[in-house]
Amino acid sequence: MDRSVSPSVEEGPVYTHQTMCLEEGMALECGAHLAPLEVAYCTYGTLSAARDNAILVCHALTGDQYLAEPNPLTGKPGWWSRMVGPGLPIDTDRFFVICPNVLGGCMGSTGPRSICAETGKAWDSEFPPITMHDIVASQVRLVDYLGINRLFAVVGGSMGGMQALTWVADHPERVFAALPIATSPFHSAQNIAFNEVSRQAIFADPHWHDGHYRDFGAIPARGLGVARMMAHITYLSEEALSRKFGRRVRKEAATAVPAASSPSLFGEMFEVESYLRHQGSTFVRRFDANSYLTITRAMDYFDLAAEHDGDLSAPFGKCETRFCVVSFSSDWLFPTSQSRLLVRALNKAGANVSFVEIESDRGHDAFLLDEPDLDRTVRGFLNGAAEHAGLTKVETL
Amino acid sequence: MRVDQRLIAEMIPAKARVLDVGSGDGTLIDYLYRTRGCDARGIEIDMQSVTQSVAHGLPVMHGDADHDLAHYPDDAFDYVVLQRTLQAVERPREVLRQMLRIGRHAIVSFPNFGHWRLRLQLLTTGRMPMTSVWSTPWYSTPNIHPCTIRDFLALCEEDGYVVQQWLAVDEDGLKAPWRRSIRFANLFGEQALFLLSRG
Numbered sequence: 001m002d003r004s005v006s007p008s009v010e011e012g013p014v015y016t017h018q019t020m021c022l023e024e025g026m027a028l029e030c031g032a033h034l035a036p037l038e039v040a041y042c043t044y045g046t047l048s049a050a051r052d053n054a055i056l057v058c059h060a061l062t063g064d065q066y067l068a069e070p071n072p073l074t075g076k077p078g079w080w081s082r083m084v085g086p087g088l089p090i091d092t093d094r095f096f097v098i099c100p101n102v103l104g105g106c107m108g109s110t111g112p113r114s115i116c117a118e119t120g121k122a123w124d125s126e127f128p129p130i131t132m133h134d135i136v137a138s139q140v141r142l143v144d145y146l147g148i149n150r151l152f153a154v155v156g157g158s159m160g161g162m163q164a165l166t167w168v169a170d171h172p173e174r175v176f177a178a179l180p181i182a183t184s185p186f187h188s189a190q191n192i193a194f195n196e197v198s199r200q201a202i203f204a205d206p207h208w209h210d211g212h213y214r215d216f217g218a219i220p221a222r223g224l225g226v227a228r229m230m231a232h233i234t235y236l237s238e239e240a241l242s243r244k245f246g247r248r249v250r251k252e253a254a255t256a257v258p259a260a261s262s263p264s265l266f267g268e269m270f271e272v273e274s275y276l277r278h279q280g281s282t283f284v285r286r287f288d289a290n291s292y293l294t295i296t297r298a299m300d301y302f303d304l305a306a307e308h309d310g311d312l313s314a315p316f317g318k319c320e321t322r323f324c325v326v327s328f329s330s331d332w333l334f335p336t337s338q339s340r341l342l343v344r345a346l347n348k349a350g351a352n353v354s355f356v357e358i359e360s361d362r363g364h365d366a367f368l369l370d371e372p373d374l375d376r377t378v379r380g381f382l383n384g385a386a387e388h389a390g391l392t393k394v395e396t397l
Numbered sequence: 398m399r400v401d402q403r404l405i406a407e408m409i410p411a412k413a414r415v416l417d418v419g420s421g422d423g424t425l426i427d428y429l430y431r432t433r434g435c436d437a438r439g440i441e442i443d444m445q446s447v448t449q450s451v452a453h454g455l456p457v458m459h460g461d462a463d464h465d466l467a468h469y470p471d472d473a474f475d476y477v478v479l480q481r482t483l484q485a486v487e488r489p490r491e492v493l494r495q496m497l498r499i500g501r502h503a504i505v506s507f508p509n510f511g512h513w514r515l516r517l518q519l520l521t522t523g524r525m526p527m528t529s530v531w532s533t534p535w536y537s538t539p540n541i542h543p544c545t546i547r548d549f550l551a552l553c554e555e556d557g558y559v560v561q562q563w564l565a566v567d568e569d570g571l572k573a574p575w576r577r578s579i580r581f582a583n584l585f586g587e588q589a590l591f592l593l594s595r596g
Binding site: 350359381 | 456
């Protein structure tokens with residue numbers, strides 16, 4: 001969810017992440033077997049001798065593992081660098097922070113761009129369907145590989161929150177604290193509807209080639225760009241758009257955007273149009289269309305209650321995890337009502353739950369932005385949980 | 398900590414599971430956790446207080462007595478506390494019922510509408526009484542269900558709750574010496590504090 005102009009990277013990207021490669025791979029929920037399994041990840045801070053201070057941060061749909069360091073593709077700061085770092089709310093002086101690229105992603109973890117062992121060719125659109133459980137299962141392999149038995153906390157916003165919830169549902173004994181932010185225990189019909197429009201935009205692109213666009217040296221840039229533009233609107237709010245752009249018209253018409261590929265109606269362009277086009281065009285340079293399809297589908301399948309005959313408290317019945325659920329008042333993509341539903345189910349399960357709805361007019365994206373109440377909440381919850389977990393202040397290898 | 402909160406804390410044994418409904422800035426649950434090792438959680442309606450509590454590491458959720466108690470399972474807590482809030486909820490009787498469903502004990506404090514000053518004001522001025530305890534005018538008060546100590550006792554009897562302990566306290570929360578006589582307590586107590594259990 002990038003939002004400002006980035007300097008173009010001259011000499012090609014320099015990746016600074018690490019990669020775990022598991023030759024035996026892993027089985028997916030759909031029955032397919034992925035081998036080898038690669039998970040690309042970044043870490044920050046130091047793992048304590050007792051290996052008890054690890055925080056897993058899960059990224060959102062179009063995020064990646066570059067959590068708190070410059071992104072090699074965009075050159076911009078890590079997507080949560082204002083939250084994660086020395087002395088910051090997720091304090092890397094104290095905690096060991098791990099951020100993996102999701103399964104199905106396009107930043108180094110196994111996904112549609114990976115080579116299929118059977119065919120010797122890239123999976124592309126043949127990549128098997130994955131679920132949130134599969135994404136978490138791949139992260140479990142990584143956490144095992146790092147020699148960590150119990151994560152001190154799993155933190156994530158939006159789809160990252162879905163992963164945090166799935167972690168607790170699948171491995172309650174391995175998560176001491178969970179911090180799902182701006183998320184929901186299921187993907188709503190409205191969310192699925194938006195995803196479907198995104199997907200149809202990609203399918204309609206002449207460069208789509210049934211998903212084998214890379215064989216043609218092409219990318220469905222228009223389709224993916226439109227998908228991103230539409231999705232981006234859902235991350236904001238009417239108030240935020242009005243405040244940022246109002247009805248202002250750009251002074252020099254559409255200089256930043258090639259006129260042939262993006263014609264302007266009557267030679268004029270509203271600032272909000274220009275902004276969205278920019279969002280679309282920068283996105284296609286860093287994200288793969290097949291990954292977008294794979295991951296949006298995994299989100300659509302997400303419904304924790306459905307797996308337990310509609311009882312949302314069932315997956316949390318045996319957990320002793322401490323929860324802090326956070327929503328934002330203007331988030332209409334993952335509205336507070338869905339967080340409240342989750343909180344009530346957690347109460348029913350007898351779980352220890354904190355719940356804060358943060359007042360903000362910036363919509364779903366607020367979790368990535370400067371929201372002092374979010375910072376206070378994250379810092380306070382983690383510190384409180386650390387006290388209960390018996391973590392000492394500074395204890396490193 | 399307020400004196401009446403200290404009186405509440407004295408009713409709660411170590412290691413108890415406690416839900417404080419209307420936990421405010423979290424003083425009571427923080428105290429119960431730190432000094433008694435209680436598993437103490439809070440529900441609070443004011444979002445700023447919730448954020449402040451969570452920022453202090455306390456398990457507090459945004460919610461209110463009328464709508465959120467119903468979602469807890471039976472016997473989830475040993476003690477459910479409702480401080481100075483009963484008169485302001487939509488359905489006091491249902492709130493009490495929920496408190497004693499999810500908790501084995503309920504601790505309830507409320508301002509006593511039977512206090513002599515209120516009675517005298519109504520009698521002499523013919524207008525809604527206002528005191529330091531009942532300090533908002535009728536048109537803007539959140540206190541939509543005021544009751545007296547005798548009213549409350551009658552409801553407990555009707556719904557079969559056992560009054561294990563009760564105190565009338567003066568404005569500063571100090572224990573008042575009218576424990577022998579409910580009639581006197583109802584006349585001179587500004588606040589009442591009850592420890593209830595199921596019948």
